[in-house]
Amino acid sequence: MSERPNDAFREEAYELLIELETSLLELEDNPRDMDVVGRVFRAMHTIKGSGAMFGFDEISAFTHEIETVFDLVRNGDIPVTKEMVDQCLLARDQIKAMLDEAGGGPVVDRSQTAQLAAAFRAFLPETETEQSSLPAVAQNQAEQGETRTWRIRFRPAPDIFANGTNPLSLLRELCELGEARVVAQTDLIPTIDDLNPEACYLYWDIILTTRADRNAIADVFIFVEDDCELSITAIDEGGCLDDGESRKRLGEILVERGDLKEDDLERVLAARKRLGEVLVDDGLVKPGAVAAALAEQQALEKQRGNRPPADAASSLRVPAERLDKLVDLVGELVTVQSRLSQTAAGREDATLTAVSEEVERLVEELRDLTLNIRMLPIGTTFSKFKRLVRDLARDLGKEIELETSGADTELDKTVIERLNDPLVHIIRNSIDHGIEMPDLRQVAGKPRQGTIHLAAMHSGDSVVIEIRDDGKGLDRDAIRAKAIAKGLMGENDELPDNELFQFIFGAGFSTAQSVTNVSGRGVGMDVVRRAIEALRGAIDIRSDKGRGTTIRVRIPLTLAIIESLLVGIGKDRFVLPLSLVEECIELTEKDVAAAHGRNLVRVRDQLVPYLPLRRWFDIQGERPAIEQVVITTLEGRRVGFVVDQVIGEHQTVIKSLGRMYRDAEGISGATILGDGSVALILDVPQLVQGAEQEEKSATQGL
Known part of the structure; x- marks a missing residue:
């Protein structure tokens, strides 16, 4: 069933508004760039023309006022000013509100629409004002160039x-x-x-x-x-x-x-x-x-003239719900294929084995293709933050520039959607708490304009997003004092910076001296941590007082299907994300005795802490004489997990846990194995924290 035309128009218009906002912010920095002016004009014209065609006459009439102004800008009759860009951004928000209203959102303030329309008419020269209500399409629709x-x-x-x-x-x-x-x-x-x-x-x-x-x-x-x-x-x-x-x-x-x-x-x-x-x-x-x-x-x-045409792009718009359903079906297919492979492995039937291997190959290709279809460049999210930084810096009286890199890094669309709010919280905190006022920056020998750098990069089957500012950095002493006051640590405890800074992600934890409309109530950073953990990600924070703060967020490329390592403890099965697994080694009784009661194993002359999962999950039964240690690496830290046996690689179709089990420590989800049994997906970051706490307690007890 195809989309209704009105829905198609609204969807396209939302995309054009995103492009319009990006172009306007570029135009603010380069007001004489006629290519950017052309992009703004084309976006406005497309919204206006299509709005009229699909019955959105109010949007069409309002957008015509803006288009008329930018038509004069294109012709060199009037210059681009900061006030014009400000009004255009407000108009863009008003058009979005009109679209939201058409989709069942709140009612638009029509007086605001009239005020903005009047503001745009004020930009017109007197000779143009009388003609501003007439369409200028026929005269200026075409781009300048050869006929x-x-x-x-x-x-x-x-x-x-x-x-x-x-x-x-x-x-x-x-x-x-x-x-x-x-x-x-x-x-x-x-x-x-x-x-x-x-x-x-x-x-x-x-x-x-x-x-x-x-x-x-x-x-x-x-x-x-x-x-x-x-x-x-x-x-x-x-x-x-x-x-x-x-x-x-x-x-x-x-x-x-x-x-x-x-x-x-x-x-x-x-x-x-x-x-x-x-x-x-x-x-x-x-x-x-x-x-x-x-x-x-x-x-x-x-006609006389010649210019080779550009190649036409071919694309197909598909509703997101259909893609989600396709991924779900591919996930079920992966589970069935796993069952077929397991059945074939248990029988000495060459024909069945050959069919199983061919199905496995086809399913793997289908899985990769389907997941790639859902991949979007993270730049679609990055572009939204330029407006956030611009408006918030202006409200706070600060001068801040947002720099981005790696905008073409691709992520699953579901991950991008759920990543937006955490990144907004982090950037708002950098603007409010991190970047100093211009005068204070000058006194500290810094440029008046602060910088927030937003970067994305691939790392295995994960993406690392880095938010770095050149502000005043975190106050280690203030965080420590607040943590002691809240009973999170003792007065004599000494923690490394990376552990101490993790306290700011606690609920109600804030070192702000005053509450503003931006931050200071201790809400936000705990939301960030919960959101990142819900994405099976990890967050790390580093800061240098007086120089700035860097927050690194690591999240998986997709939340649907992952490559994993299947392990067993007694009759229970668990899976670990394969991207975090470094190697597997044996653990004997002799190795345990040599550690003198501490959970440490020597791996090529390096001591690696480990966590016995049998004890962590309270699994009864006899331990085997030789256990296996799965060594994982997370944010540069190596931690082992002791299991009875390593079964092998496994394509894991992630299933979320029910409401009763969402708070189970060390578990992030579940998957169905080929034989129909359920295996739990280990929450490696949470287990790593548990292993470090156990090792810390053991060290303090010595």
Whole structure:
């Protein structure tokens, strides 16, 4: 079932608003960059034109006010000012509020809309004010450049009327781009007995001479691209129109368009009648096809100019719910494939084994392809934070610049959505607590403008996101005093910085001297930690007083299917993310005795702490004479987990735990094995903390 047109418009408009915000922030830094001005204008024009087509007249009228101003900016009549950018950002928020209202959100304040419209009219010169209510599309729709002629075939789906779209509105908008010849094709209209009055049987051939590029033409059909057949071809490329001898003949055009076979053309060329008449008389082409080809021929004769077209991009919009369902089905398929492999391994049947291996290969490819489809660049989230930093810094009277890198790093869309709020909390804290006021920075020998650097990078099957500022850093003594006051540590306890700084992620923990509308109530950083842990991630914080703070967040690429290591303790099965596993070694009774009661094992002359999972989960039964230690690495720390046996690698389809088990320590989820039994997924970061606490307690007891 296809999306409703209104839903398609709103979805596209939201994407355009994100692009608009990014362009406006760039324009604030480079007000003379006409490429950015063009991007702002195109975004506004697309929202305006499509809004009018789908019945969003209020949005269309309001956006026209902004478009008129930026049309004058494009022509060099008025300059870009900071006030103009501020008003545009407010207008962008107002358009978003209108879209939200159309989707069932809160009612928009119409007085705010009127005030913003008046503010934009104030930017217009007096000579333009009277004309600001008139459409400027026909005059300024096309991009500056050489004139070219395009052949366009628009064949809408038969049910386009039922979707609320009027094809004639699209054709009118297309005609505004330049000089157009439109030919309606009627050969698909059935007899009256078979005619469905609610269906569209017409399609159109358009010969368009314009300065607009392919993208501008395609934008006219952007909201019906999934419900039509559309071809856009430049017909004056290769310099053919500069050569008077290269005039295309009617038959050549028909063959090129695919309306006539070349053999049929050669057969009728000997006739004395005009070619078009002969072709129609012989029933080889319809009269409409000849009319369209003649229109193209006339346009080619008139038009002089040449520029090769850009390649058209091919894409397909799919609702997110369908992708989620696809991933769920692939997960179930992985589980069934695991059962098939296990069954084949237990039988001496070469045919079954061969089929099992082939299914395993295909399922693995399908899994990787499906997960890649859900991958999005994290830059879509990064771009939102530029506005956050700009507005919040202005409210606090600070000068702050946001730098980003690694915006093309890809993550599962679900992870990106759930990562937004934690990153907002961290950046707000950096702005409020980290970056000093400009005068204080100057006194400290720093530039007045502070910097927050947001970076993303791949690390195995995880992504590391780093938020770094050059502010005053964390006050170690204040954090320690607060931790002692709250009973989190003793007065004589000494903790390394990385452990001490973890206290700021506790609920109600704040060292702020005053409460502001940004922070200071001790809420936020505990939300960050819970959100990151819910993503099976880890968070680390480092700070240098007077120089700044760096927070590193490590999260998995996807929450759906992971490669893991399957281990066993007695009859119970557990899995660990394979990306965290470094190696597996044996643990004998002799090794345990040599540690003198401490949970340490020597690995190539290095002592590694370990956690006996049998004791941690209180699993009864006899320990084997030789146990296995799975060595993991997390944020540079090596910790081992003692199990009875290492079974091997496993494709783990992650299943969330029920509400009763969400607080189970050391467990982050579950998975179904090939034999139908359940294996628990170990929460490695939480278990690492447990191992370190045990080792610390053992050390203090000596």
